[in-house]
Amino acid sequence: MPITRITLRQGYSDAALRQLSRLLQQTLVAEFDVPGQDCFQMIEMLPGVQRVFDRDYLSGGRSDDFVLFQITAGRPRSRRQKQQFYHSLCTALQREMGIDPDDVMIVIQFNSTEEWSFSGGRMLAQEAL
Template structure:
């Protein structure tokens, strides 16, 4: 049940943003144990003056096509799952959008079930999943 914010600089076309979204979801399902119908994404396109990042910090160099994926996840994943998720996402974005792997950054934040309310003002409980 991750919620993901996808942040990019202005200038991306709708078709490429859709590819970012579709690719992310495909890899979440395949590598991160996310159910196919569990999809919550926010895509933000920001002017350069509002999307500020170090072009070289722990990277070979970020371009204007830099993408930041910020995931909030409600259950923990293994190190192997996370490693595979990062790798496959980067590979598929390179294949589908010619996105340099240095332009892909992912941050995962972990929360517990009680920190989620999906609707009706009710705290999430695992027994809610049928």
């Protein structure tokens, strides 16, 4: 049950945003044990002045094409699952969209079902998963 906020530069076409979304979802399903219909993504394109980031911190060098994926998920994943997810997403983005892996930053946070209400003001019950 992850929700992902994707932040990137302005200028992407609707088709490119759909492709980015599709690649993320495919990778979540394949590598992160997410059901196919569990898709919640918020994509925001910001002007350069609103995206302040270090171009070299723990990276081979970020360009203006820097993309940030902030994922909040309800169930922890293993170290192996996370590493495979990171690698597979970067590979797919480079292969399909030409996005350099050095321009991809992924941050994952986990919490419990008590922090989720999908609708109606009802707390998500662990049994629903």
